[in-house]
Amino acid sequence: MSADTLRERHALDHVTDRLSRSFAGHVSPSRVDATVNAIHHRFDGSPIREFVPVLVERMARDELRHTPPEPG
DSSP: OOHHHHHHHHHHHHHHHHHHHHTTTTSOHHHHHHHHHHHHHTTTTOSOOTTHHHHHHHHHHHHHHTSOOOOO
16 A cells, blocks of 8 residues: 555545544444545545545535434
8 A cells, every 4th residue: 555545544534533523423433434435435546636535524524414313
C-alpha cells in the first residue's frame, strides 16, 4: 500500500469518527461506516485523490442528514 493510500485511509478513518460523533443517537456507527465506504468507492479509479476525503465527508454528511433515525 502506498503512502498516499495510507494517508487517504487515515483521513477516511477520521471522517468516519467525526461523523459517528456528529450523528450519535441518530445513526449507528456501522451505518456511518457503510455510508462513508460506499461513497468512497464512488471515487475508485479517480486519478486525483487529494480531495477525496473532503468530498466523501461532505457527501456522507448530506446523506446521513436525510437518513431517518434508527430505532434503538
